[in-house]
Amino acid sequence: MEREVKFATKCVHTGEKPDPVFGAHTTPIYQTSTFIFENARQGAARFAGEESGYVYARIPPNTPTHAVLAEKFAALEGGEAGQTFASGMAAITAISLTALKKGDHLISTDVVYGCTYSLFSQVLPGLGIEVSFVDTSKIENVKRAFKPETKMVFLESPANPTLTICDIAEIARIAREKGALCVVDNTFATPYFQRPLELGADLSLSSCTKYIGGHADLLGGIAAGNKDFMNRMSSVVGYTGGIMGPHEAWLCIRGLKTLHIRMERHAENAMKVAEFLESRPEVEWVRYPGLPSHPQHELALKQMSGFSGMLAFEVKGGIKAGRRLMDKVKLCSLAVSLGATDTLIQHPASMTHACVPCSVRKRVGITDGLVRLSVGIEDSGDIIADLKQALEAI
Numbered sequence: 368m369e370r371e372v373k374f375a376t377k378c379v380h381t382g383e384k385p386d387p388v389f390g391a392h393t394t395p396i397y398q399t400s401t402f403i404f405e406n407a408r409q410g411a412a413r414f415a416g417e418e419s420g421y422v423y424a425r426i427p428p429n430t431p432t433h434a435v436l437a438e439k440f441a442a443l444e445g446g447e448a449g450q451t452f453a454s455g456m457a458a459i460t461a462i463s464l465t466a467l468k469k470g471d472h473l474i475s476t477d478v479v480y481g482c483t484y485s486l487f488s489q490v491l492p493g494l495g496i497e498v499s500f501v502d503t504s505k506i507e508n509v510k511r512a513f514k515p516e517t518k519m520v521f522l523e524s525p526a527n528p529t530l531t532i533c534d535i536a537e538i539a540r541i542a543r544e545k546g547a548l549c550v551v552d553n554t555f556a557t558p559y560f561q562r563p564l565e566l567g568a569d570l571s572l573s574s575c576t577k578y579i580g581g582h583a584d585l586l587g588g589i590a591a592g593n594k595d596f597m598n599r600m601s602s603v604v605g606y607t608g609g610i611m612g613p614h615e616a617w618l619c620i621r622g623l624k625t626l627h628i629r630m631e632r633h634a635e636n637a638m639k640v641a642e643f644l645e646s647r648p649e650v651e652w653v654r655y656p657g658l659p660s661h662p663q664h665e666l667a668l669k670q671m672s673g674f675s676g677m678l679a680f681e682v683k684g685g686i687k688a689g690r691r692l693m694d695k696v697k698l699c700s701l702a703v704s705l706g707a708t709d710t711l712i713q714h715p716a717s718m719t720h721a722c723v724p725c726s727v728r729k730r731v732g733i734t735d736g737l738v739r740l741s742v743g744i745e746d747s748g749d750i751i752a753d754l755k756q757a758l759e760a761i
């Protein structure tokens with residue numbers, strides 16, 4: 368049997384094929400909308416799905432550049448197949464439209480990315496799909512939420528922005544028993560630190576805009592799972608057209624080659640920053656899955672191999688003090704998004720999660736004073752020095 372290479376080697380090598388025409392070392396960017404058939408019979412066979420190959424860049428497998436990225440990502444997540452998208456939201460939309468139809472029921476983690484919350488609370492109900500938002504960190508709540516019509520369970524763990532964690536293996540097991548699909552938004556952890564498919568989930572997705580691309584210079588989404596679901600989804604992808612551009616696909620391939628190294632540094636820095644913040648008298652609380660003070664720290668240890676680069680905290684004095692802190696930082700960038708090489712700081716209640724109703728934010732723990740930090744890969748001492756001077760200035 369062929370020896371299976373390790374994660375770091377997959378990051379660098381999997382999917383890469385030497386250019387068959389000129390021997391280019393890196394995967395070429397196939398900047399083309401359409402593909403030339405050898406003859407009319409071949410064109411017809413490709414359209415009929417009787418012959419594999421490329422036809423038109425909107426239709427999966429899109430282009431050879433997309434195919435390399437999909438193969439690499441699927442290998443990293445431990446999935447049979449992968450699919451790329453124009454954005455993380457395009458991925459979540461295509462997955463939802465593939466798995467759910469009128470009359471179906473969806474169970475979603477109550478703390479999810481703001482636009483996911485809006486898609487699930489505003490768009491899907493209009494299509495006749497019922498949605499229950501559930502605190503999935505408590506298994507009893509998940510069990511109670513199932514109905515005969517439940518077709519999909521959507522988990523975000525760690526959740527954006529509260530870093531709440533849910534038991535993926537246990538929920539995936541229950542979902543399977545009930546005949547529902549278990550989908551995990553793995554954007555915060557990345558396959559380097561958490562592999563939902565290995566824990567029993569059916570699909571794992573990431574916003575490539577974050578750690579996958581890794582350099583805050585593109586929008587993209589990606590999913591991995593079994594071939595059967597991916598085949599069903601490819602029709603939806605072709606019909607709805609939320610396709611990643613070939614240049615973005617190339618940037619993601621390049622980003623993934625250093626995923627393992629970047630994630631190590633993000634996590635190492637985040638742990639140091641979390642410990643620093645927790646030691647400060649100006650700070651009310653810190654949430655980081657790597658801290659023993661995190662309510663699900665034990666679960667994090669069980670299902671993650673590291674804790675990634677995202678943390679949340681609140682300074683004493685709530686929202687006013689938090690705003691002053693964000694205005695005082697110099698090295699950290701005041702910006703939404705995450706998973707960039709530089710440290711990003713933002714205020715979910717007025718920015719990424721402003722679309723979530725105030726009463727819902729309160730219930731799920733997105734307090735008005737919560738500040739979210741995406742810890743970058745700068746020198747940790749410099750990040751801490753910046754936060755220190757800002758805390759002293761508020």
Ligand SMILES: *Cc1c(COP(=O)(O)O)cnc(C)c1O
Binds near residue numbers: 456457552574577586
């Ligand atoms: C950013 C993000 C998304 C959406 O991704 P886009 O690429 O911005 O569409 C979805 N889920 C999580 C957890 C995110 O952080």
